Amino acid sequence: MSKPTISVTLTTNPKPRPDEKKLVFGKYYSDHMFIMDYDAGQGWHDPRVVPYQNISLDPAAKVFHYGQTIFEGLKAYRTNDNRIVLFRPDQNWDRLNRSNDRLSIPAVDPEVAMEALRTLIKVDHEWVPSEPGTSLYIRPFVIATEPQLGVAPSTKYMFMILLCPVGAYYAEGLNPVPIHVESEYVRAVKGGVGNAKTGGNYAASLKAQEGASELGYSQVLWLDGVHRKYIEEVGSMNVFFKVNGTVITPALNGSILDGITRKSVLQLLRSWDVPVEERQISIDELVEAHRNGTLEEAFGTGTAAVISPVGALHYNNEKLVINNNKTGDLSSRVYDTITGIQSAVLPDPFGWVLEV
Amino acid sequence: MSKPTISVTLTTNPKPRPDEKKLVFGKYYSDHMFIMDYDAGQGWHDPRVVPYQNISLDPAAKVFHYGQTIFEGLKAYRTNDNRIVLFRPDQNWDRLNRSNDRLSIPAVDPEVAMEALRTLIKVDHEWVPSEPGTSLYIRPFVIATEPQLGVAPSTKYMFMILLCPVGAYYAEGLNPVPIHVESEYVRAVKGGVGNAKTGGNYAASLKAQEGASELGYSQVLWLDGVHRKYIEEVGSMNVFFKVNGTVITPALNGSILDGITRKSVLQLLRSWDVPVEERQISIDELVEAHRNGTLEEAFGTGTAAVISPVGALHYNNEKLVINNNKTGDLSSRVYDTITGIQSAVLPDPFGWVLEV
DSSP: OSSOEEEEEEOOOOOOOOOOOOOOOTTTSSSSEEEEETTTTTTEEEEEEEEOOEEEEEEEETOOOOOOOOOEEEEEEEEETSSSEEHHHHHHHHHHHHHHHHHHHOOOHHHHHHHHHHHHHHGGGGGOOSSSOOOOEEEEEEEEEEOOOOOOSSSOOOOOOOOEEEEEBBBOOOOOOOEESSOOOOOOOOOOOEEEEBHHHHHHHHHHHHHHHHTTOEEEEOOOOTTTEEEEEETTTTEEEETEEEEEEEEOOSOOOEEEHHHHHHHHHHHHOOOEEOOOOOOHHHHHHHTTTEEEEEEEETTTTTTEEEEEEEEETEEEEEESSSSOHHHHHHHHHHHHHHHHHHTTTTTOEOOO | SSSOOOOOOOOOOOOOOOOOGOOTTTOOOSSSSEEEEEEETTEEEEEEEEEEEEEOOTTTBBBBHHEEEOOEEEEEEEEETEEEEEEHHHHEEEEEEEHHTTTTTOOOOOHHHHHHHHHHHTTTGSSOOTTTEEEEEEEEEEOOOOOOOSSSOSEEEEEEEEEEEEOOOOOOOOOOOEEESSSSSSSSOTTTTTTTTTTHHHHHHHHHHHHHHHOSSSSEEEEEEETBBBEETTBEEEEEETTTEEEEEOOOOOOOOHHHHHHHHHHHHHHHTOOOEEOBBHHHHHHHHHTOOOOOEEEEETTTTTEEEEEEETTTTTTOOOOSSSOHHHHHHHHHHHHHHTTTOOOOOOOOOOOO
């Protein structure tokens, strides 16, 4: 099914589009969506763009009971010359299938996924916003739909793509946030599903996130589940630390998501000849670096925020303020460069941007 | 809302009931189901029994993306004198709310849940099968339904109950199964959600289960995620070992489900003055006990199978055959006693059985 014919059914009842100056994350959805079904023995079939609408499922569908689901997230941007571009979508299809494999879900042909996304965006091209900092967030996902309560992989699935116009993540520029170092709850462990983009990882994070919010922190810093001391992620982002001129990020160890912004930041830093290290880094090493004044910057990376500077870490009743709670120079430079490439304001030396 | 008024809408199109001699697990659903909605600020509302039907959800509903869902499982039995009885439902409502708490889902009033279940079973009482060994499997569950892609607890939920007539788990008596000791994948880790009955734990188990099946084993034996040596569960059941006359089961350590059959087996064994220990037990200790001839019996416990004897453990290319691959005397006695109490064939000295 490498050259799929995607049927298109247009809405007869288009929605009013939200004010581009008042967009928030994940709230507004475009007029259409993509669906493709899977049945064992038949494979993926009936790829189609249809009006955005509720889906109707048997309440025994496995997704409601056993969490057999995976997703992706990426963005489309409207350029100054009114083209629509995507950021590294090939990386998303690649990770989608790695997640599928871990969750015992059949692979989706990347060419079909790409053609589905192109077709959907062309139909809903007016939903790609043009205000500075805005973008179209894209949510591909797979859910298990067989109505059978035995614990076993589903024989039926749906692959869908939704589109959400989203606002500038930072309305007033990069804004460092305070982070709580989580010591009770664990996000994931080696041998589990931490490196797959699957619902269970996010469900497991909610309780700790609520606790951090109650203490006045924006996110949690996750420590590893085995030693409870090595840094894993921050909130639902990868995390970077600049210590004494070197940028350090936790190595992909099986429990950390292989973030596309993460790998883009690493490639960018290396192209700038900034020393980077992918390795284990413990919270104790960070505390020590803070004490001796070499913890210079910290930031999270992810599709939604791109770069999220960390202003302070709360650990063991101590507050480690980083760079006077200001966005660091390197964090700013990385943010400006990546968002510049994404929106085609800057040249694209790495071949990251694809026109729809 | 302690004395809820549950509305009932009866089907006008009842389904033919399946042949009670050909029932399988989790495939047939009764004519009706229970639904109750939750909205932030309003609480749980509109408890109702309606005809079994598909549910219609926005494709952005959080359950499809972030796995915010929990469930329970219990059974109703038809007694020889044609009453319908439940096994320890209070324990299910208690665990349901512990799972809800871990997943940041609002609590469900146990009295409302119990009244919902009674009402639903009365409406579908003809679906409680009467053939020997059959029962009505009951699946309460909660799903997050807010259509919002931000990673945060949902503001909307549905609590539902489905009913499935199920057959005798062992058509020809207890049947020992061979088990693969899993060394690559991990089910859960302390600090995670292993002690909550949530979809993510089951999603994480599918890949290992597939691998074990390909090797010819029925289930996997899960080791802990930190040391990779302490026994946790078998498949989706708790696990017990009889070693030199003492019955040992892993202590509840935060990553093991607090099984209702598990606690019933413990209570029963103690009432028989069988020595029991809830403690850490390593795979090495089991291998050693097998070598010196003191590993006498092993069995899993869960609602679906009640007791599942383990005939052999496959570990490091070694096959440890237990009790000549025959069901042990104690395993049989536990099985006969619990299933006897459940179906009211035997007296109920512990007050476990509740008439609907």
